[in-house]
Amino acid sequence: xAFFSIQHIDIKGIAAAVPKKKExxxxxxxxxxxxxxxxxxxxxxxxxxxxxxxxTTSDLCFHAAEKLIKSLNWNKEDIDILIFLSxxxxxxxxxTSVILQHRLGLPKNCMAFDINLGCSGYVYGLSVISSIMxxxxxxxxxxxxxxxxxxxxxxxxxxxxxxxGDAGTATALDLDNSAGKMTFQLNSAGSHHxxxxxxxxxxxxxxxxxxxxxxxxxxxxxxxxxNLALNGLDVFDFCITEVPKSIKAFFELNxxxxxxxxxxxxxxxxxxxxxxxxxxxxxxxxKVPYSIQxxxxxxxxxIPLTIVTQMKEQVENNFVNLLLAGFGVGFSWGIGSLSLKxxxxxxxxxx
Amino acid sequence: xxxxxxxxxxxxxxxxxxxxxxxxxxxxxALGEWNSMLALIIIALIDIEYDVKIxxxxxxxxxxxxxxxxxxxxxxxx
Numbered sequence: 263x264a265f266f267s268i269q270h271i272d273i274k275g276i277a278a279a280v281p282k283k284k285e286x287x288x289x290x291x292x293x294x295x296x297x298x299x300x301x302x303x304x305x306x307x308x309x310x311x312x313x314x315x316x317x318t319t320s321d322l323c324f325h326a327a328e329k330l331i332k333s334l335n336w337n338k339e340d341i342d343i344l345i346f347l348s349x350x351x352x353x354x355x356x357x358t359s360v361i362l363q364h365r366l367g368l369p370k371n372c373m374a375f376d377i378n379l380g381c382s383g384y385v386y387g388l389s390v391i392s393s394i395m396x397x398x399x400x401x402x403x404x405x406x407x408x409x410x411x412x413x414x415x416x417x418x419x420x421x422x423x424x425x426x427g428d429a430g431t432a433t434a435l436d437l438d439n440s441a442g443k444m445t446f447q448l449n450s451a452g453s454h455h456x457x458x459x460x461x462x463x464x465x466x467x468x469x470x471x472x473x474x475x476x477x478x479x480x481x482x483x484x485x486x487x488x489n490l491a492l493n494g495l496d497v498f499d500f501c502i503t504e505v506p507k508s509i510k511a512f513f514e515l516n517x518x519x520x521x522x523x524x525x526x527x528x529x530x531x532x533x534x535x536x537x538x539x540x541x542x543x544x545x546x547x548x549k550v551p552y553s554i555q556x557x558x559x560x561x562x563x564x565i566p567l568t569i570v571t572q573m574k575e576q577v578e579n580n581f582v583n584l585l586l587a588g589f590g591v592g593f594s595w596g597i598g599s600l601s602l603k604x605x606x607x608x609x610x611x612x613x
Numbered sequence: 614x615x616x617x618x619x620x621x622x623x624x625x626x627x628x629x630x631x632x633x634x635x636x637x638x639x640x641x642x643a644l645g646e647w648n649s650m651l652a653l654i655i656i657a658l659i660d661i662e663y664d665v666k667i668x669x670x671x672x673x674x675x676x677x678x679x680x681x682x683x684x685x686x687x688x689x690x691x
Contacts, residue, residue: 300650421649495669498653502660538657 264448265515271392272441275434275606276577277330278408278570279322280311280427280557282612287424292417292482301424306533310427310558313410317613319350320358322430323406324365325611330404330432331366333606341368342400347377347387347407347562349591350414362406373400380458381529381590382448383407383562385598388433388586389446395437405433408563414460416476416485422492425532427558431566434606444600447512451504451593457496458591462487497590498535505589506542512597520545523585523599525573530554530564531590539587562588569602570610577602614663614689616682623678626658637679641672655681665689 286309287293287302302308313322323346331338344366346359359374368374379386384407391405408430415422462473473488485491513519520526526545528536530553540550551572553564560567565586569577576582581603589595620635627644635644644651652672659667659681665688667681675681 304650304654494649495652498656499666499668502657503666534653534657538661541661 265446265512266389266393267443267445268389268392268396269443270437270439270441271396271444272436272438273433273600273602273605274436275330275334275608276431276566276569277326277333277606277608277611278429278431278563278567279326279611279613280429280567281313281317281322283312283314285310285312290424292420292423297420301420304532304534305425306536306552306554307425307427307558308555310412310424311429312412313428317410317428318352319348319408319410319428319430320346320352320362320406322408322410322428322613323432324362324430325613326430326432327362327366327404327406329608329611330434330606333608334434336402336434338367339369341372341402341404343391343394343403344368344372344374345377345387345391345403345405346374347379347383347405348409349378349380349561350409350411351376359406379592379594380409380561381531381559381564382588382592382594382596384529384565385446385586385588385596386448386594387562388444388598388600389448389596391435392444395435399437401437403435405435407431407566409561411490411559411561414488414490416489418476418484419479419489420482421494422485422490425559427560429557429560429563429567431563431570433566442601444598445516446596446598447508447515448596449504449508449594451500454496454500454593457493457500457593458490460488460490497531497593500593501531501535501589501595502538502542505539505587505595508595508597509543509585509587512599516599518599522583524549524582526550526585526587527565527568529588529590530557530559530568532559570607574607574609577605578607579604614686616679619682619685620678622658622662623655626654635678637677637682639678640676641678641681642676659685663689
């Protein structure tokens, strides 16, 4: 079982960047008015930010990282590790993290690598970077993550297109002997890998002419195999059962309860699913912030984006104990607990 | 739990449905146009209110409110 705690690593700051271009689901022409009402009420997604052509995930992360480094007044020479976690990298190869090392002007002796995960990414990414930093006594680290999902969704697929928004984030971590512990519990269920998938373009199904052929899958769903396909019912079934179960197990292993946390931050998947998980765990609504209404499902960026847009003043001025849960594509899911104290949290950046 | 309580909970959940229109023999597929979304709402409702898990496959086999009631009560007893 992957349950462990990391000592002496502190989160010093979190920043997020989104594209300027906003799309409202009220303007989504593939749905009737009644369907739009239902979609917005139950998924919670009213508007989303969409990257215009040429804006990549790494561009969004770059701007978030630059602003965060400035706010913290960090010397770039001191950054020893950069991790880029995303499922929308700049190229098939090389790794986007290495490009970002250069673009951010980080030293050559900074280690950099990519992690390929989605919705579970914030919890996973934090566990990886804090483990490495703690084990190796690296002093400063940057965890960059997010996705531009709008390019992979078919506009004529009502089961994906109106849900996803684009965002990139940066989290700064520091080796600090006075830091409290972070605790993680990480899981995988690869038997469900086809439930959220872009079938073509990897080695299993090489990209071909056919990859671009648009097919009518069902009513309101037209897409090609190069597009994202989502089995909403399977994701929903799985997450409302497994996520509360894992969190209850986490409470037991960690010796904590719901009341020990100031806030419960979930990946912003869809409102109905998240609210079901919240109610099953008996968290009060005021303890569970959402950014999904304005930004949609922003994949691995959703937890840090929620902190920046909904909790800025709190994390800048207070000490907050957080329970985190990331879940989705893979299926992959993770639970984490950590505290934030007077961190740098610059205003949301719009590109 | 009785079927009246389930019917009330369903009516509260679907705000476009008028009070008293949901009956034991009401067919779910007539409640709205969007079956996949409707399914998620019903799964969530049953899970939170009765701590019973029903799946998408269950719902494909279920037609009426009475069918749903039978499935939920059977699983509550287990």
